[in-house]
Amino acid sequence: MSLIQEYAAKNSSNLQDIFEKIIHNQRLSKEDGLRLYESFDLLTIGHMADLARTNRLKQSNEVDKVNHVYWINNHHLNLTNICEGKCKFCAYRKQEGDNGAFLLSLDQAIEHIETRVDKSIKEIHIVSALNPKCDLDYYISLLKNCKRLLPDTHIQAFTAVEIEYLARISELTITQTLTELKNAGLGSLPGGGAEIFSPAIREKVCPEKISGEKWLEIMQIAHSLGLKSNATMLSGIGESCEDKINHMMALREVQDKTNGFMTFIPLFCHYENTELDSYDNITGIDIIKDYAISRLMLDNIPHIKAFWIQIGIKLAQVTLSFGVDDLDGTVIEEKITHSAGASTGQSLSKDELIHLIKKTGKIPVERDTVYNIIKVY
Known part of the structure; x- marks a missing residue:
C-alpha cells in the first residue's frame, strides 16, 4: 500500500x-x-x-506529462457591455446610455487588434454581450479581419448563449450560425453561460437566459462541427451541492457522446455591483472542493483549469495539488470579473506564470488553445 x-x-x-x-x-x-x-x-x-x-x-500513455501545468499566452477582447440580458449575478452588463456603457465599432475593434494585441499571442478570447448591433455580419467581419491580422492566432469566442442569440436575431439555425462563424475563422468556444444547469436556480438568477439543456445542445452541435469547447460551472448563486453534482454529470454525459470538451473551469460569483447578495459567502474550502471534486467526477474531460483572475494567484497555486493542471494564461485586459470587484491584476507575464508554477514543484508548459505543447520550461 x-x-x-x-x-x-x-x-x-x-x-x-x-x-x-x-x-x-x-x-x-x-x-x-x-x-x-x-x-x-x-x-x-x-x-x-x-x-x-x-x-x-x-x-493514455502520457506518464511524461504527470507534472505538467499548462498556460497560454492569450488576450481577452470584450467588444461591448451593452446587453439585453438581465442576469442578476452580472456586474458587467449595461444598458445603452448608462455610465460606463461601451460598444466598439467594427473599425474600433480592428484598430484595437492592430495596435493593442501582441502579435505573438496564441489565442484571442472574445466574449461580450447580447447586443443587436453586434450581429452575425459584425462578428463575421471581425473574425475575418482578426485572422488577417493574426493568421497564426487561435480565436476562441462566443458562449453558447451568444450563439443562440446570434442565431435567433439572424433567423438561422444553430448549425448554420456556427458554420458561418467557423468559416470566418472561429476556432473553438469558451465555456461561459453554463452557470448552474438547475432550472430552479436559473429561474431565480437568470430567467431570460437559455436553459441548461439548450446550452448542452449547442455544445453538442459545435462539437459535431469540429469545434472544441470548454465547460464551466458558476458557484455562489444559491445552488446546492446536489445542483453542482447534477451539473457535472450532465457535462460528463455529453462528453461521453462527443469528446469535445477540452477543460472544465469552476467559476465563483463576485457580488460587487451585482443584484445578488452574498448567497453562500464562498470560502477557500468551497473553492478547493469544487476543483478537486470536479476532477474526480469528470473522468472524461482532460483538463481542470483554475482561472486565477477569479480566485487569486496564491489559491490558484494551491489548486495544483487538488487535481488542477491548468492556470489559464496571461489573460490580458480581462473586464468581466473585474466589473464585479475582482482584486487580481488584469494580466500576468510569462515569467510570473512560470515562477508561480515552478514554486509548486510542477513543470510549466506553454500550450495553444487545443493543448498542443509549444514549450516546456
Missing part, C-alpha cells in the same frame, strides 16, 4: 470505497459526489483528485 492509500485508509475510512474506485479507474456515482461534498477531509479529497489526474495520464 502506498503512503497516500495508507493515509486515506487510516484517516478517512468513510471515503475508502470512493478511494478504491479511483485506484481502479471506476466512475463515481452521484451519491459518491454528494459524499465528497459532505466530507470535511479536504486532504484526502485532494489526494484522490491528484491520483485521478495522474491515472488519466498513465492510462
